[in-house]
Amino acid sequence: SSAINYWNRNFDNLLVGRFVGASELGLYTRAYTLMMLPLTQVSYVAGRTLFPALSRLQDDHERLRRAYLRSVGVIAFITFPIATGLYVVARPLVLTLLGAEWAGVIPFLQILSIAAVIQSIAATTGVVFQASGRTDWELRWQVISGAGSFVFFGVGVHWGAKGVAVAVAARSIVLLYPAFEIPCRLIGLGFIDIVRTVWRILVLALLAAAAAWASDRVLGAGTSAMRLVLEVTVGAVVYVVAGHVWGLEPYRELRASLIRRRAPRSAASVAVRDG
Numbered sequence: 001s002s003a004i005n006y007w008n009r010n011f012d013n014l015l016v017g018r019f020v021g022a023s024e025l026g027l028y029t030r031a032y033t034l035m036m037l038p039l040t041q042v043s044y045v046a047g048r049t050l051f052p053a054l055s056r057l058q059d060d061h062e063r064l065r066r067a068y069l070r071s072v073g074v075i076a077f078i079t080f081p082i083a084t085g086l087y088v089v090a091r092p093l094v095l096t097l098l099g100a101e102w103a104g105v106i107p108f109l110q111i112l113s114i115a116a117v118i119q120s121i122a123a124t125t126g127v128v129f130q131a132s133g134r135t136d137w138e139l140r141w142q143v144i145s146g147a148g149s150f151v152f153f154g155v156g157v158h159w160g161a162k163g164v165a166v167a168v169a170a171r172s173i174v175l176l177y178p179a180f181e182i183p184c185r186l187i188g189l190g191f192i193d194i195v196r197t198v199w200r201i202l203v204l205a206l207l208a209a210a211a212a213w214a215s216d217r218v219l220g221a222g223t224s225a226m227r228l229v230l231e232v233t234v235g236a237v238v239y240v241v242a243g244h245v246w247g248l249e250p251y252r253e254l255r256a257s258l259i260r261r262r263a264p265r266s267a268a269s270v271a272v273r274d275g
Helices: 002-019 022-055 061-097 105-122 125-131 135-174 176-187 191-219 224-246 249-274
Strands: none
Touching: 002 022, 002 135, 022 061, 022 105, 022 125, 022 135, 061 105, 061 125, 061 176, 061 191, 061 224, 061 249, 105 135, 105 176, 105 191, 125 135, 125 176, 135 176, 176 191, 191 224, 224 249
16 A cells, blocks of 8 residues: 555656756655645654554454544644645745745645645545554555546646646645545544534635735735735734633643643742742
C-alpha cells in the first residue's frame, strides 16, 4: 500500500518533467512542497501517534469512533486555516521566502491549497484501516485511488503543469467521499459524520482567510514581508476569536491542553520564587 501510495503521489512529477519541462517542474514541485507543509507537520505526525492509541480501542467501536472524530476535529482545526491561508498569502509568502524570481510558484500554490484542505484530514484514514486490522482494504483502496490519479493527471498534463495542479485538486474533491466512507465503515462511521465534525471549522477557516484578504486590500502596503505579517496576524486573530466565541470543541481541547502544559511550569516557577 505504501509503495503504491508513493507512486500515486509522484506520478504528477513524472508527467510534468517528461511532457512539460524542467522549468515548469521546478515551479510545480516547489509549490507542492509548500502545500504539503500542513500535512507533514501535523497530519502525518498525528497519524503515527493515532495508530497505537486507536489500535488499543479496536474492540470498542464506540470509544474508537469518538477518539477518531475528536482527532480529526483537532487536526482540522490546526490545518484548515493553514491550508486556506496559503491561498490568500501565496504572493507575499513566495516573494518573501523565495524571492521575485520564483513568482511563477504563486498560481500553483493557490491551486494546490484546495487539495491541502482535503488531504490534511484524508491523511488520517490509513490509521483507521490499520487500527482495524484491515490493511487488505487499504491496499485495494490505494489501487483504486492510484488508478484515479493516473487518469486525472494524464488528462491534466495536456494543459501543462497548471493542468496537473488542477487535476490534483479535482482528484481530491472527487475522491473525498469514498476516501472517508470506505475506511469509516469499518468502525461504524460514515462520510456525514466527518462532515459534521469539520464543517464549522472550515467555515471559520474561510472567514479568517477572507479577513486576511480584506485587511491586505484595505491596509496592505510596504514590502511583501510586511504584508505577509499583516495577513497572517489578522487571519490568526479572527480565527482564534471566532473559535472561542463559537465554542468549538477542538478549540476548547487545544486550549485546555495548553493550560495543562503551562500549569506544571507555573507551579515550578512559584516554588523557585518562594524558595
